[in-house]
Amino acid sequence: MTVIANDPTPGSDDLWRWSATQLAHGIATGQVSAREVVQSCLDRIDAVNPRLNALIEVRPEEALEAADAADRETASGAELGPLHGVPVAIKVNSDQVGHATTNGVAAFKDNVASTDSPHVANLRQSGAILLGRSNTPAFSYRWFTNNDLHGRTLNPWDAARTPGGSSGGASSAVASGMVPIAHGNDIGGSVRYPAYACGVVGLRPTVGRVAGLYGPEGADPALSVQSMLVQGPLARSVADTRLALRGMTGADPRDPFHVPGAPAAPAAERPFRIAVVRDHGVATPTPAVDDALDRAASWLGDAGYVVEEVELPLLAEAYRLWYLLCMEEFRQIMPLVEEVGDEGMKKAAEGYYAVSAEWWGERPGLTDYMNGYARRGTLIRQLGEFMQRFSTVLLPVSAEQAFEQDADIASVESMRRVMAAQASMMAIPVLGFPALSVPTGITDGLPAGVQLLGRRFGEDGILDAAEVIEARAGTFTPIDPH
Incomplete structure (x- = not known):
């Protein structure tokens, strides 16, 4: 394992290497200008984006104008937001004024937004420079980022x-x-x-923590989208993730499940107790995943956490329940998918339904659906009771490292393997608790990491635990594409 240092000193020519925390401080104190930062990131985009296709729309003049406005605001002595002058990318399934909300679908290429989604508005209000639009699969419904409109995005570690x-x-x-x-x-x-x-940090906040909308203004999102989907940041360090969460958080009446001014979870009693869930009974972790769990558990134990391996079978039940509640609601837009979706999305949907039919039948009825939501409430209660004893659950993000491209659509058997490996990806949204992924190292040339699940509105607790892991593991990005 090689730890790649990411600790530039002020004055570095490569401002794109700086952390968001360093950039925000440097801009606020006049060490660097927002224009210099944005230009450095634009130069980096020019250097690597043609290979990776991560950002599908960048408007340099618009970004530089915003940077100049930020610099004028700094010079005026005005109170600055937490992300003042910091470049941020917005996912192309969210509304951003003057940009198309394509959601990776060619038929939506002219859906230009007239307003910002709540989370985009909050980022703008916090001072962020909205530098580019990031790619997503068609309808944002795969773990593989490829679509007919914008093309395929590559992993910088391994294409x-x-x-x-x-x-x-x-x-x-x-x-x-x-x-x-x-x-x-x-x-x-x-x-x-x-x-x-x-190999970066990604935070899924508690449902209600961050105000947000999915898709274009005026749409009627499904109940699962309203009650399970959250907006969250990706960053290269835990400190930057905290900063980004702060910048995204703000009240907005457009989100029906937002909890304005949601308090942090009560502090857990010391010593903090960590439950390690190695295998939730769906897919056996690979040796690389097991090793990541072992290292993270050891580091947390060294820091004074009480670590205990447990079983938590409700995660497997919640995983299967996701495919009843979410996929049955998604079935309502399958005619649209058949009309305008790309072949990858259509094949993925076929695989999802083929596997989930083994649990719920070919066409679950209204009673199944209603009972599913009733059962969801019981599972949420059970997890809440479990987490009266444990402040945090340590578990795999996936049972495998990053899948080979298009593994989900190779066959139904391949989709079954992918779905099983991703069990906690679906279980946690059903339950609504916060969770994050944090890197632990590089194994066989690919990032390895773990997931931390916390108490409701307990983002601070899992971020604290992630900092313990990061302090021992180090950070691994930014990297040049391999």
Whole structure:
């Protein structure tokens, strides 16, 4: 394992290597200008994006104008937001004024937004420079980032492996140094898994923590989208993830599940107790994943956490339940997918339904659906009771390292393997608790990492634990594409 240092000193010519925390401080104190930072990131984009295709739209003049405005605001002595002058990428499934919300679908290429989604508006209000739009699979419904409109995004560690999805453009851009922070959203692992695949940090906040909307203004999102999907940041360090979460957080009446001013979870009693869930009974972790869990558990134990291996079978039940609640709602837009979706999305949907039919039947009925939501409430209660004893659960992000490209659509058997490996990607959104992925090292040339699941509104607790892991593991990005 090689730890790649990411600790530039002020005055470095490569401002794109600086952390978001360093950039925000440097801009606020006049050590560097926002224009210099944005220009450095634009130069980096020019150097690596043609190979990776992580950002599918960049408007240099617009970004530089925003940077100049930020510099004028700094000079005026005005109070600055937490991300003042820091470049951030926005996922192309979210509304950003003057940009098309394509969601990776060719038929949506002219859907230009007239307003910002709540999370985009909050990032702008926090001072972030919205530098580019990041790629996503069609309809944002795969763990592989490829679509007929924008093309395929590559993983900077290995082009033959997925950068994750659906926020694969975001993870690839952050890992390769195009931006220090990128926005993503997560209903089935779409922040946590791309972060894991590319060796960065990805946070899925508690449902209600960050105000946000999925898709274009005026749409009527499904109940699962309203109650399970969250907006969250990807960054190269835990400190930058904290900063990004702060910048994304703000009240907005457009999100029906947002909890304005949501308090942090009560502090856990010391000593902090960590439950290690190695295998939730769906897929056996590979040796690389097991090793990452062992290292993370050891480091947390060294820091004073009480670490205990346990079983948590409700995760397997929640995983299967996701495919009843979310995929049955998604079935309503399958006619649109058949009309305008690309072949990759259509094949992925076929695989999802083929495997989930083994649990729920070919066409689950209304009673199944209603009972599913009732059972969801019981599982949430059970996890809440479990976490009265443990402040954090340490578990795999995936049972494997980054999949080979298009592993989900190679066959139904391949999709079954991928779905099983991703069990916690689906279980946690059903339950609504916060979780993050944090790197632990590089194994066989690919990032390895772990997932931390916390108490509701307990983002600080899992970020604290992630900092313990990061302090021992180091950071691994930015990197040049391999």
